[in-house]
Amino acid sequence: MTDPGSSSSSEPSPQAPARRGRRKTKAERRRERRTMIIVGSVMAVIVLVAIVGGIAFTYWEQRRNSVDPTTVTLSITDSKGKSITADPYQACALGSTDCTEKSMTKISLPKDGKATIDVPSTVSDTQWSLLTIYEDNAKNDESVYKAKDKKSVTIDGSKDGSRLKVAEVHAVLLGDKSHGSDSSDDEDAYTMVWAISPE
Template identity: 30%
Template sequence: MATRKQARKQTLVQVLALLIAVVVIVVAVVLFQSWSNNRPGAHPKDIRVTATVGDESIEVAPYLVCEPGTECPEGEVPNLYVGENDTLKLDIPDDISRYQWQVLSIYDDPAANDETRHGAGETEAVEIPGSVDPIEASDSQDRPKLIVVEVSAVLIGADDNGDEAPYSSVWSLSTMSDEELAEQENM
Protein backbone atom coordinates (compact mmCIF):
# COMPACT_ATOMS: atom_id res chain seq x y z
CA MET A 1 0.00 0.00 0.00
CA ALA A 2 1.30 3.40 -0.98
CA THR A 3 2.01 5.91 1.68
CA ARG A 4 0.47 9.32 1.73
CA LYS A 5 3.74 10.87 0.55
CA GLN A 6 3.92 8.52 -2.43
CA ALA A 7 0.28 9.25 -3.35
CA ARG A 8 0.96 13.00 -3.33
CA LYS A 9 4.03 12.51 -5.46
CA GLN A 10 2.06 10.41 -7.95
CA THR A 11 -0.73 13.03 -8.13
CA LEU A 12 1.83 15.80 -8.67
CA VAL A 13 3.46 13.84 -11.53
CA GLN A 14 0.04 13.30 -13.16
CA VAL A 15 -0.85 16.99 -12.90
CA LEU A 16 2.53 18.02 -14.37
CA ALA A 17 2.11 15.53 -17.23
CA LEU A 18 -1.36 16.93 -17.94
CA LEU A 19 -0.06 20.52 -17.92
CA ILE A 20 2.77 19.63 -20.30
CA ALA A 21 0.31 17.89 -22.66
CA VAL A 22 -1.98 20.96 -22.68
CA VAL A 23 0.95 23.32 -23.37
CA VAL A 24 2.16 21.11 -26.26
CA ILE A 25 -1.36 21.02 -27.80
CA VAL A 26 -1.82 24.80 -27.49
CA VAL A 27 1.60 25.48 -29.07
CA ALA A 28 0.82 23.06 -31.94
CA VAL A 29 -2.55 24.71 -32.64
CA VAL A 30 -1.05 28.22 -32.61
CA LEU A 31 1.79 27.19 -34.94
CA PHE A 32 -0.62 25.47 -37.34
CA GLN A 33 -2.93 28.51 -37.46
CA SER A 34 0.02 30.82 -38.08
CA TRP A 35 1.29 28.59 -40.89
CA SER A 36 -2.20 28.27 -42.38
CA ASN A 37 -2.83 32.04 -42.36
CA ASN A 38 0.57 32.95 -43.82
CA ARG A 39 1.05 30.32 -46.48
CA PRO A 40 0.87 31.65 -50.03
CA GLY A 41 -2.30 30.92 -51.97
CA ALA A 42 -2.41 29.51 -55.46
CA HIS A 43 -1.20 31.73 -58.28
CA PRO A 44 -4.24 33.16 -60.16
CA LYS A 45 -3.26 31.28 -63.36
CA ASP A 46 -3.65 27.98 -61.47
CA ILE A 47 -7.13 28.66 -60.03
CA ARG A 48 -10.12 26.93 -61.66
CA VAL A 49 -13.85 27.72 -61.51
CA THR A 50 -16.22 24.75 -61.76
CA ALA A 51 -19.18 25.19 -64.16
CA THR A 52 -22.08 22.73 -63.97
CA VAL A 53 -25.25 22.22 -66.02
CA GLY A 54 -27.33 19.22 -65.00
CA ASP A 55 -24.93 16.27 -64.74
CA GLU A 56 -22.23 17.85 -66.92
CA SER A 57 -19.39 19.72 -65.25
CA ILE A 58 -16.12 21.33 -66.44
CA GLU A 59 -13.18 23.11 -64.85
CA VAL A 60 -12.67 26.60 -66.32
CA ALA A 61 -9.09 27.90 -66.43
CA PRO A 62 -8.45 31.66 -66.50
CA TYR A 63 -8.97 33.37 -69.85
CA LEU A 64 -6.84 36.37 -68.80
CA VAL A 65 -4.29 36.74 -65.99
CA CYS A 66 -1.90 39.67 -65.89
CA GLU A 67 -0.55 42.42 -63.71
CA PRO A 68 -2.47 45.69 -64.17
CA GLY A 69 -0.90 47.86 -66.87
CA THR A 70 0.72 44.96 -68.73
CA GLU A 71 -0.37 43.28 -71.95
CA CYS A 72 -2.57 40.29 -71.26
CA PRO A 73 -2.31 37.22 -73.50
CA GLU A 74 -5.71 35.63 -74.07
CA GLY A 75 -6.36 32.02 -73.17
CA GLU A 76 -8.91 29.50 -74.41
CA VAL A 77 -12.65 29.94 -73.79
CA PRO A 78 -14.23 26.55 -73.08
CA ASN A 79 -17.83 25.84 -74.03
CA LEU A 80 -20.54 24.23 -71.89
CA TYR A 81 -23.98 24.26 -73.51
CA VAL A 82 -26.72 25.86 -71.37
CA GLY A 83 -30.24 25.39 -72.74
CA GLU A 84 -33.00 27.99 -72.40
CA ASN A 85 -34.56 26.13 -69.48
CA ASP A 86 -31.26 25.11 -67.86
CA THR A 87 -29.38 26.79 -65.04
CA LEU A 88 -25.62 27.24 -65.02
CA LYS A 89 -24.05 26.79 -61.58
CA LEU A 90 -20.60 28.26 -60.95
CA ASP A 91 -18.64 27.02 -57.93
CA ILE A 92 -16.14 29.69 -56.95
CA PRO A 93 -13.07 28.41 -55.07
CA ASP A 94 -11.92 30.01 -51.82
CA ASP A 95 -8.90 31.51 -53.61
CA ILE A 96 -11.40 33.79 -55.42
CA SER A 97 -14.36 34.04 -53.03
CA ARG A 98 -12.27 35.38 -50.14
CA TYR A 99 -11.76 38.54 -52.24
CA GLN A 100 -14.25 40.81 -54.03
CA TRP A 101 -15.30 39.33 -57.36
CA GLN A 102 -18.01 39.76 -60.00
CA VAL A 103 -19.94 37.77 -62.58
CA LEU A 104 -20.91 39.19 -65.97
CA SER A 105 -23.74 37.34 -67.76
CA ILE A 106 -23.93 38.17 -71.46
CA TYR A 107 -27.13 37.33 -73.36
CA ASP A 108 -27.92 37.47 -77.07
CA ASP A 109 -29.94 40.63 -76.31
CA PRO A 110 -27.59 43.25 -74.79
CA ALA A 111 -30.47 44.75 -72.79
CA ALA A 112 -30.59 41.53 -70.73
CA ASN A 113 -26.89 41.52 -69.78
CA ASP A 114 -26.31 41.46 -66.04
CA GLU A 115 -23.40 41.97 -63.66
CA THR A 116 -23.43 40.89 -60.01
CA ARG A 117 -20.75 41.87 -57.51
CA HIS A 118 -19.85 39.78 -54.51
CA GLY A 119 -17.99 40.92 -51.42
CA ALA A 120 -15.18 38.99 -49.81
CA GLY A 121 -16.47 35.79 -48.24
CA GLU A 122 -20.14 36.42 -49.18
CA THR A 123 -20.75 33.45 -51.45
CA GLU A 124 -18.98 30.53 -53.09
CA ALA A 125 -21.55 29.63 -55.76
CA VAL A 126 -23.88 31.41 -58.18
CA GLU A 127 -26.66 30.19 -60.44
CA ILE A 128 -27.35 31.85 -63.80
CA PRO A 129 -30.47 31.12 -65.88
CA GLY A 130 -30.04 29.91 -69.46
CA SER A 131 -32.60 32.50 -70.56
CA VAL A 132 -34.46 35.39 -68.96
CA ASP A 133 -37.77 37.17 -69.54
CA PRO A 134 -37.71 39.68 -72.40
CA ILE A 135 -36.69 43.19 -71.40
CA GLU A 136 -39.33 45.90 -71.91
CA ALA A 137 -36.80 48.22 -73.56
CA SER A 138 -35.85 45.54 -76.09
CA ASP A 139 -37.24 45.30 -79.62
CA SER A 140 -37.39 41.50 -79.45
CA GLN A 141 -40.05 39.52 -77.60
CA ASP A 142 -37.91 36.35 -77.63
CA ARG A 143 -36.37 35.20 -74.37
CA PRO A 144 -32.75 36.43 -74.32
CA LYS A 145 -30.42 33.38 -74.24
CA LEU A 146 -27.20 33.19 -72.24
CA ILE A 147 -24.12 33.11 -74.52
CA VAL A 148 -21.10 34.00 -72.32
CA VAL A 149 -20.34 34.18 -68.59
CA GLU A 150 -17.27 35.85 -67.11
CA VAL A 151 -16.00 35.76 -63.53
CA SER A 152 -13.44 38.43 -62.71
CA ALA A 153 -11.38 39.43 -59.69
CA VAL A 154 -8.15 41.13 -58.72
CA LEU A 155 -6.09 38.51 -56.88
CA ILE A 156 -2.67 38.38 -55.26
CA GLY A 157 0.04 36.22 -56.79
CA ALA A 158 3.83 36.06 -56.94
CA ASP A 159 5.55 37.98 -59.74
CA ASP A 160 8.74 36.87 -61.56
CA ASN A 161 10.86 38.05 -58.61
CA GLY A 162 8.77 36.10 -56.08
CA ASP A 163 7.20 39.27 -54.65
CA GLU A 164 3.45 39.56 -54.08
CA ALA A 165 1.67 41.47 -56.85
CA PRO A 166 -1.95 42.11 -57.89
CA TYR A 167 -3.28 40.23 -60.92
CA SER A 168 -6.38 41.06 -62.97
CA SER A 169 -7.98 37.67 -63.58
CA VAL A 170 -10.92 36.66 -65.80
CA TRP A 171 -12.49 33.23 -66.24
CA SER A 172 -14.65 33.11 -69.38
CA LEU A 173 -17.14 30.44 -70.46
CA SER A 174 -19.16 30.16 -73.66
CA THR A 175 -22.62 28.61 -73.21
CA MET A 176 -23.72 28.25 -76.85
CA SER A 177 -24.78 25.16 -78.76
CA ASP A 178 -22.46 23.64 -81.38
CA GLU A 179 -24.57 25.24 -84.13
CA GLU A 180 -24.39 28.68 -82.49
CA LEU A 181 -20.61 28.31 -82.09
CA ALA A 182 -20.20 27.39 -85.77
CA GLU A 183 -22.34 30.37 -86.75
CA GLN A 184 -20.17 32.70 -84.59
CA GLU A 185 -16.97 31.38 -86.18
CA ASN A 186 -18.35 32.01 -89.69
CA MET A 187 -19.04 35.67 -88.93
Template identity: 30%
Template sequence: MATRKQARKQTLIQVLALLIAVVVIVVAVVLFQSWANSRPGAHPNDIRITATVGDESMEVAPYLVCVPGTECPEGEVPNMYVGEDDTLKLDIPDDISRYQWQVLSIYDNPAANDETRHGAGEVETVEIPGSVDPIEASESDERPKLIVVEVSAVLVGADENGEEQPYSSVWSLSTMSDEEMAEQEAQE
Protein backbone atom coordinates in the same frame (compact mmCIF):
# COMPACT_ATOMS: atom_id res chain seq x y z
CA MET B 1 -6.09 9.85 4.49
CA ALA B 2 -4.47 12.85 2.85
CA THR B 3 -3.63 15.77 5.02
CA ARG B 4 -4.74 19.26 4.30
CA LYS B 5 -1.23 20.20 3.18
CA GLN B 6 -1.08 17.30 0.71
CA ALA B 7 -4.53 18.15 -0.67
CA ARG B 8 -3.47 21.77 -1.30
CA LYS B 9 -0.27 20.60 -2.96
CA GLN B 10 -2.23 18.24 -5.21
CA THR B 11 -4.75 20.99 -6.10
CA LEU B 12 -1.91 23.40 -6.87
CA ILE B 13 -0.26 20.82 -9.16
CA GLN B 14 -3.57 20.25 -11.01
CA VAL B 15 -4.13 24.00 -11.48
CA LEU B 16 -0.57 24.44 -12.71
CA ALA B 17 -0.93 21.51 -15.15
CA LEU B 18 -4.20 22.97 -16.44
CA LEU B 19 -2.61 26.42 -16.83
CA ILE B 20 0.35 24.96 -18.75
CA ALA B 21 -2.02 23.00 -21.02
CA VAL B 22 -4.01 26.17 -21.79
CA VAL B 23 -0.82 28.14 -22.58
CA VAL B 24 0.43 25.37 -24.89
CA ILE B 25 -2.92 25.26 -26.74
CA VAL B 26 -3.05 29.06 -27.13
CA VAL B 27 0.53 29.16 -28.45
CA ALA B 28 -0.23 26.33 -30.91
CA VAL B 29 -3.36 28.11 -32.20
CA VAL B 30 -1.51 31.42 -32.63
CA LEU B 31 1.38 29.73 -34.46
CA PHE B 32 -1.00 27.82 -36.74
CA GLN B 33 -3.00 30.97 -37.54
CA SER B 34 0.20 32.88 -38.30
CA TRP B 35 1.39 30.09 -40.60
CA ALA B 36 -2.00 29.84 -42.36
CA ASN B 37 -2.16 33.60 -42.96
CA SER B 38 1.39 33.88 -44.29
CA ARG B 39 1.48 30.88 -46.62
CA PRO B 40 1.18 31.82 -50.28
CA GLY B 41 -2.09 31.07 -52.07
CA ALA B 42 -2.35 29.59 -55.52
CA HIS B 43 -1.17 31.76 -58.40
CA PRO B 44 -4.17 33.10 -60.37
CA ASN B 45 -3.04 31.05 -63.41
CA ASP B 46 -3.61 27.87 -61.37
CA ILE B 47 -7.09 28.68 -60.01
CA ARG B 48 -10.04 26.88 -61.61
CA ILE B 49 -13.78 27.54 -61.40
CA THR B 50 -16.18 24.60 -61.63
CA ALA B 51 -19.11 25.07 -64.03
CA THR B 52 -22.05 22.67 -63.83
CA VAL B 53 -25.19 22.21 -65.93
CA GLY B 54 -27.32 19.25 -64.89
CA ASP B 55 -24.97 16.26 -64.60
CA GLU B 56 -22.24 17.81 -66.78
CA SER B 57 -19.36 19.58 -65.08
CA MET B 58 -16.10 21.18 -66.21
CA GLU B 59 -13.13 23.03 -64.76
CA VAL B 60 -12.67 26.52 -66.24
CA ALA B 61 -9.12 27.88 -66.41
CA PRO B 62 -8.46 31.64 -66.49
CA TYR B 63 -8.98 33.37 -69.82
CA LEU B 64 -6.85 36.39 -68.83
CA VAL B 65 -4.27 36.83 -66.05
CA CYS B 66 -1.97 39.82 -66.01
CA VAL B 67 -0.57 42.60 -63.87
CA PRO B 68 -2.89 45.63 -64.19
CA GLY B 69 -1.65 48.04 -66.85
CA THR B 70 0.26 45.42 -68.85
CA GLU B 71 -0.62 43.62 -72.08
CA CYS B 72 -2.81 40.59 -71.32
CA PRO B 73 -2.43 37.52 -73.54
CA GLU B 74 -5.80 35.87 -74.14
CA GLY B 75 -6.38 32.24 -73.33
CA GLU B 76 -8.95 29.76 -74.60
CA VAL B 77 -12.65 30.18 -73.87
CA PRO B 78 -14.18 26.76 -73.22
CA ASN B 79 -17.77 26.05 -74.24
CA MET B 80 -20.46 24.33 -72.18
CA TYR B 81 -23.94 24.35 -73.65
CA VAL B 82 -26.60 25.89 -71.38
CA GLY B 83 -30.14 25.42 -72.69
CA GLU B 84 -32.84 28.05 -72.29
CA ASP B 85 -34.44 26.12 -69.43
CA ASP B 86 -31.12 25.13 -67.81
CA THR B 87 -29.25 26.82 -64.99
CA LEU B 88 -25.49 27.27 -64.99
CA LYS B 89 -23.98 26.77 -61.55
CA LEU B 90 -20.52 28.21 -60.86
CA ASP B 91 -18.56 27.01 -57.84
CA ILE B 92 -16.07 29.72 -56.91
CA PRO B 93 -13.00 28.45 -55.01
CA ASP B 94 -11.84 30.10 -51.79
CA ASP B 95 -8.82 31.58 -53.62
CA ILE B 96 -11.33 33.85 -55.43
CA SER B 97 -14.28 34.12 -53.02
CA ARG B 98 -12.14 35.46 -50.17
CA TYR B 99 -11.63 38.61 -52.29
CA GLN B 100 -14.13 40.88 -54.02
CA TRP B 101 -15.20 39.43 -57.35
CA GLN B 102 -17.92 39.84 -59.97
CA VAL B 103 -19.92 37.86 -62.51
CA LEU B 104 -20.91 39.26 -65.90
CA SER B 105 -23.73 37.38 -67.68
CA ILE B 106 -23.96 38.25 -71.38
CA TYR B 107 -27.15 37.40 -73.25
CA ASP B 108 -27.98 37.56 -76.98
CA ASN B 109 -30.01 40.72 -76.22
CA PRO B 110 -27.61 43.27 -74.65
CA ALA B 111 -30.46 44.81 -72.62
CA ALA B 112 -30.62 41.56 -70.59
CA ASN B 113 -26.92 41.54 -69.66
CA ASP B 114 -26.33 41.44 -65.92
CA GLU B 115 -23.39 42.07 -63.60
CA THR B 116 -23.32 41.07 -59.94
CA ARG B 117 -20.59 42.00 -57.49
CA HIS B 118 -19.74 39.92 -54.45
CA GLY B 119 -17.81 40.97 -51.38
CA ALA B 120 -15.07 38.94 -49.78
CA GLY B 121 -16.42 35.75 -48.23
CA GLU B 122 -20.07 36.45 -49.13
CA VAL B 123 -20.79 33.75 -51.71
CA GLU B 124 -19.05 30.65 -53.08
CA THR B 125 -21.70 29.52 -55.58
CA VAL B 126 -23.75 31.43 -58.15
CA GLU B 127 -26.54 30.21 -60.40
CA ILE B 128 -27.22 31.86 -63.76
CA PRO B 129 -30.35 31.13 -65.80
CA GLY B 130 -29.94 29.94 -69.40
CA SER B 131 -32.52 32.52 -70.45
CA VAL B 132 -34.38 35.38 -68.80
CA ASP B 133 -37.80 36.98 -69.23
CA PRO B 134 -38.21 39.08 -72.37
CA ILE B 135 -37.17 42.70 -72.09
CA GLU B 136 -40.17 45.07 -71.94
CA ALA B 137 -38.65 47.56 -74.38
CA SER B 138 -37.93 44.77 -76.87
CA GLU B 139 -40.12 44.27 -79.92
CA SER B 140 -39.71 40.51 -79.61
CA ASP B 141 -41.26 38.10 -77.12
CA GLU B 142 -38.15 35.90 -77.35
CA ARG B 143 -36.38 35.13 -74.12
CA PRO B 144 -32.78 36.45 -74.19
CA LYS B 145 -30.42 33.45 -74.15
CA LEU B 146 -27.18 33.26 -72.18
CA ILE B 147 -24.13 33.22 -74.47
CA VAL B 148 -21.11 34.08 -72.26
CA VAL B 149 -20.34 34.24 -68.54
CA GLU B 150 -17.27 35.94 -67.09
CA VAL B 151 -15.98 35.89 -63.53
CA SER B 152 -13.39 38.53 -62.73
CA ALA B 153 -11.31 39.47 -59.70
CA VAL B 154 -8.08 41.17 -58.76
CA LEU B 155 -6.04 38.53 -56.94
CA VAL B 156 -2.65 38.48 -55.27
CA GLY B 157 0.03 36.26 -56.78
CA ALA B 158 3.79 35.97 -56.80
CA ASP B 159 5.88 37.12 -59.76
CA GLU B 160 9.03 35.37 -61.09
CA ASN B 161 11.05 36.85 -58.18
CA GLY B 162 8.62 35.61 -55.54
CA GLU B 163 7.31 39.12 -54.86
CA GLU B 164 3.56 39.45 -54.29
CA GLN B 165 1.62 41.68 -56.68
CA PRO B 166 -1.95 42.10 -57.92
CA TYR B 167 -3.21 40.26 -61.00
CA SER B 168 -6.34 41.09 -63.01
CA SER B 169 -7.93 37.70 -63.59
CA VAL B 170 -10.89 36.71 -65.79
CA TRP B 171 -12.49 33.29 -66.24
CA SER B 172 -14.69 33.14 -69.34
CA LEU B 173 -17.16 30.46 -70.44
CA SER B 174 -19.16 30.32 -73.66
CA THR B 175 -22.61 28.72 -73.24
CA MET B 176 -23.73 28.41 -76.87
CA SER B 177 -24.77 25.33 -78.80
CA ASP B 178 -22.50 23.99 -81.54
CA GLU B 179 -24.83 25.51 -84.17
CA GLU B 180 -24.72 28.93 -82.48
CA MET B 181 -20.92 28.75 -82.26
CA ALA B 182 -20.63 27.86 -85.97
CA GLU B 183 -23.01 30.71 -86.87
CA GLN B 184 -21.01 33.22 -84.81
CA GLU B 185 -17.70 32.07 -86.33
CA ALA B 186 -19.20 32.46 -89.82
CA GLN B 187 -20.12 36.07 -89.00
CA GLU B 188 -16.56 36.93 -87.91
Protein backbone atom coordinates in the same frame (compact mmCIF):
# COMPACT_ATOMS: atom_id res chain seq x y z
CA MET C 1 -15.96 83.01 46.65
CA THR C 2 -14.93 83.18 43.10
CA ASP C 3 -11.71 84.82 42.19
CA PRO C 4 -12.65 87.68 39.81
CA GLY C 5 -9.42 87.19 37.96
CA SER C 6 -10.31 83.65 37.06
CA SER C 7 -12.36 82.82 33.96
CA SER C 8 -15.59 80.85 34.35
CA SER C 9 -14.89 78.75 31.20
CA SER C 10 -11.53 77.41 30.21
CA GLU C 11 -10.50 78.36 26.63
CA PRO C 12 -9.15 75.48 24.46
CA SER C 13 -5.45 75.62 24.00
CA PRO C 14 -4.46 76.28 20.39
CA GLN C 15 -3.62 73.10 18.44
CA ALA C 16 -0.14 72.59 17.18
CA PRO C 17 0.07 72.98 13.38
CA ALA C 18 -0.20 69.65 11.46
CA ARG C 19 3.14 68.33 10.42
CA ARG C 20 3.57 68.49 6.66
CA GLY C 21 5.02 65.55 4.73
CA ARG C 22 8.65 65.75 3.85
CA ARG C 23 9.14 67.57 0.57
CA LYS C 24 10.90 65.58 -2.13
CA THR C 25 14.32 66.72 -3.05
CA LYS C 26 15.22 67.68 -6.61
CA ALA C 27 17.28 64.51 -6.93
CA GLU C 28 14.28 62.36 -5.95
CA ARG C 29 12.01 64.15 -8.42
CA ARG C 30 14.60 63.68 -11.16
CA ARG C 31 14.80 59.96 -10.33
CA GLU C 32 11.00 59.60 -10.55
CA ARG C 33 10.91 61.44 -13.87
CA ARG C 34 13.69 59.22 -15.23
CA THR C 35 11.82 56.08 -14.10
CA MET C 36 8.60 57.25 -15.78
CA ILE C 37 10.47 58.02 -19.01
CA ILE C 38 12.13 54.58 -18.98
CA VAL C 39 8.81 52.78 -18.33
CA GLY C 40 7.10 54.80 -21.10
CA SER C 41 9.92 54.02 -23.54
CA VAL C 42 9.79 50.30 -22.74
CA MET C 43 6.00 50.26 -23.28
CA ALA C 44 6.38 52.09 -26.62
CA VAL C 45 9.01 49.56 -27.76
CA ILE C 46 6.74 46.63 -26.78
CA VAL C 47 3.82 48.10 -28.75
CA LEU C 48 6.06 48.78 -31.77
CA VAL C 49 7.47 45.24 -31.71
CA ALA C 50 3.91 43.83 -31.55
CA ILE C 51 2.81 45.92 -34.55
CA VAL C 52 5.87 45.02 -36.63
CA GLY C 53 5.49 41.36 -35.66
CA GLY C 54 1.83 41.37 -36.73
CA ILE C 55 2.66 42.92 -40.10
CA ALA C 56 5.53 40.47 -40.64
CA PHE C 57 3.29 37.49 -39.79
CA THR C 58 0.55 38.69 -42.15
CA TYR C 59 3.08 39.09 -44.97
CA TRP C 60 4.56 35.65 -44.24
CA GLU C 61 1.08 34.07 -44.22
CA GLN C 62 0.22 35.69 -47.56
CA ARG C 63 3.52 34.55 -49.07
CA ARG C 64 3.01 31.03 -47.72
CA ASN C 65 -0.41 30.85 -49.38
CA SER C 66 0.71 32.60 -52.56
CA VAL C 67 -0.40 30.97 -55.80
CA ASP C 68 0.10 31.47 -59.48
CA PRO C 69 -3.20 33.20 -60.37
CA THR C 70 -3.18 31.66 -63.86
CA THR C 71 -3.66 28.22 -62.25
CA VAL C 72 -6.82 29.15 -60.30
CA THR C 73 -9.82 27.31 -61.78
CA LEU C 74 -13.59 27.39 -61.32
CA SER C 75 -15.85 24.36 -61.12
CA ILE C 76 -18.93 24.40 -63.39
CA THR C 77 -21.87 22.01 -63.16
CA ASP C 78 -23.71 22.15 -66.49
CA SER C 79 -27.39 21.52 -67.20
CA LYS C 80 -26.72 17.77 -67.52
CA GLY C 81 -25.04 17.58 -64.11
CA LYS C 82 -21.58 17.19 -65.63
CA SER C 83 -18.69 18.82 -63.74
CA ILE C 84 -16.34 20.95 -65.85
CA THR C 85 -13.15 22.79 -64.87
CA ALA C 86 -12.88 26.36 -66.15
CA ASP C 87 -9.38 27.76 -66.61
CA PRO C 88 -8.84 31.53 -66.56
CA TYR C 89 -9.82 33.19 -69.84
CA GLN C 90 -7.62 36.21 -69.15
CA ALA C 91 -4.97 37.21 -66.58
CA CYS C 92 -3.45 40.70 -66.64
CA ALA C 93 -0.98 42.15 -64.17
CA LEU C 94 -2.34 45.49 -62.97
CA GLY C 95 -0.87 48.33 -65.00
CA SER C 96 0.39 45.97 -67.69
CA THR C 97 -0.87 45.29 -71.21
CA ASP C 98 0.87 41.92 -71.22
CA CYS C 99 -2.06 39.56 -70.65
CA THR C 100 -2.29 35.79 -70.69
CA GLU C 101 -5.38 34.83 -72.70
CA LYS C 102 -6.96 31.45 -73.38
CA SER C 103 -10.19 30.23 -74.96
CA MET C 104 -13.59 30.39 -73.24
CA THR C 105 -14.92 27.37 -71.38
CA LYS C 106 -17.80 25.80 -73.34
CA ILE C 107 -20.60 24.08 -71.41
CA SER C 108 -23.90 22.37 -72.16
CA LEU C 109 -26.53 24.99 -71.35
CA PRO C 110 -29.77 25.04 -73.35
CA LYS C 111 -31.94 28.13 -73.49
CA ASP C 112 -34.21 26.81 -70.74
CA GLY C 113 -31.39 25.26 -68.70
CA LYS C 114 -29.33 26.28 -65.69
CA ALA C 115 -25.68 25.87 -64.68
CA THR C 116 -23.86 26.37 -61.39
CA ILE C 117 -20.53 28.14 -61.00
CA ASP C 118 -18.49 27.30 -57.89
CA VAL C 119 -15.54 29.58 -57.11
CA PRO C 120 -12.60 28.50 -54.91
CA SER C 121 -11.77 30.26 -51.64
CA THR C 122 -8.90 32.03 -53.45
CA VAL C 123 -11.63 33.95 -55.30
CA SER C 124 -14.45 34.04 -52.73
CA ASP C 125 -12.12 35.42 -50.03
CA THR C 126 -11.89 38.61 -52.11
CA GLN C 127 -14.52 40.80 -53.75
CA TRP C 128 -15.57 39.27 -57.07
CA SER C 129 -18.29 39.76 -59.65
CA LEU C 130 -20.40 37.89 -62.20
CA LEU C 131 -21.15 39.55 -65.54
CA THR C 132 -23.82 37.93 -67.75
CA ILE C 133 -24.04 39.03 -71.39
CA TYR C 134 -27.10 38.23 -73.53
CA GLU C 135 -28.00 38.59 -77.20
CA ASP C 136 -30.16 41.52 -76.15
CA ASN C 137 -27.68 43.86 -74.47
CA ALA C 138 -30.50 45.44 -72.49
CA LYS C 139 -30.67 42.18 -70.50
CA ASN C 140 -26.99 42.24 -69.51
CA ASP C 141 -26.43 42.14 -65.77
CA GLU C 142 -23.62 42.32 -63.22
CA SER C 143 -23.62 41.11 -59.61
CA VAL C 144 -20.85 42.07 -57.18
CA TYR C 145 -20.12 39.90 -54.13
CA LYS C 146 -18.24 40.95 -51.01
CA ALA C 147 -15.34 38.89 -49.68
CA LYS C 148 -16.51 35.61 -48.09
CA ASP C 149 -20.11 36.45 -49.09
CA LYS C 150 -20.75 33.83 -51.79
CA LYS C 151 -19.01 30.79 -53.24
CA SER C 152 -21.62 29.57 -55.71
CA VAL C 153 -23.92 31.19 -58.29
CA THR C 154 -26.47 29.90 -60.80
CA ILE C 155 -26.70 31.14 -64.38
CA ASP C 156 -29.65 30.72 -66.76
CA GLY C 157 -29.48 29.80 -70.43
CA SER C 158 -31.68 32.79 -71.23
CA LYS C 159 -33.26 35.84 -69.64
CA ASP C 160 -36.69 37.05 -70.72
CA GLY C 161 -36.28 35.09 -73.97
CA SER C 162 -32.80 36.49 -74.73
CA ARG C 163 -30.08 33.82 -75.12
CA LEU C 164 -27.04 33.89 -72.84
CA LYS C 165 -23.88 34.53 -74.84
CA VAL C 166 -21.25 34.48 -72.09
CA ALA C 167 -20.95 34.58 -68.31
CA GLU C 168 -17.77 36.11 -66.89
CA VAL C 169 -16.38 35.86 -63.37
CA HIS C 170 -14.07 38.78 -62.52
CA ALA C 171 -11.66 39.04 -59.57
CA VAL C 172 -8.39 40.68 -58.58
CA LEU C 173 -5.94 38.19 -57.09
CA LEU C 174 -2.56 38.59 -55.44
CA GLY C 175 -0.07 36.10 -56.74
CA ASP C 176 3.24 35.27 -58.33
CA LYS C 177 3.44 33.73 -61.79
CA SER C 178 6.86 32.37 -60.85
CA HIS C 179 5.48 30.68 -57.71
CA GLY C 180 7.57 27.64 -56.89
CA SER C 181 10.69 28.99 -58.60
CA ASP C 182 13.54 31.15 -57.36
CA SER C 183 13.28 33.67 -60.18
CA SER C 184 11.10 36.15 -58.29
CA ASP C 185 10.00 36.92 -54.73
CA ASP C 186 7.61 39.66 -55.78
CA GLU C 187 3.83 39.42 -55.65
CA ASP C 188 1.64 41.30 -58.08
CA ALA C 189 -2.08 41.97 -58.38
CA TYR C 190 -3.76 40.35 -61.39
CA THR C 191 -7.14 41.11 -62.91
CA MET C 192 -8.62 37.70 -63.64
CA VAL C 193 -11.50 36.73 -65.94
CA TRP C 194 -13.08 33.30 -66.32
CA ALA C 195 -15.45 33.15 -69.31
CA ILE C 196 -18.17 30.48 -69.70
CA SER C 197 -20.21 30.18 -72.88
CA PRO C 198 -23.04 27.81 -73.96
CA GLU C 199 -22.03 25.32 -76.66
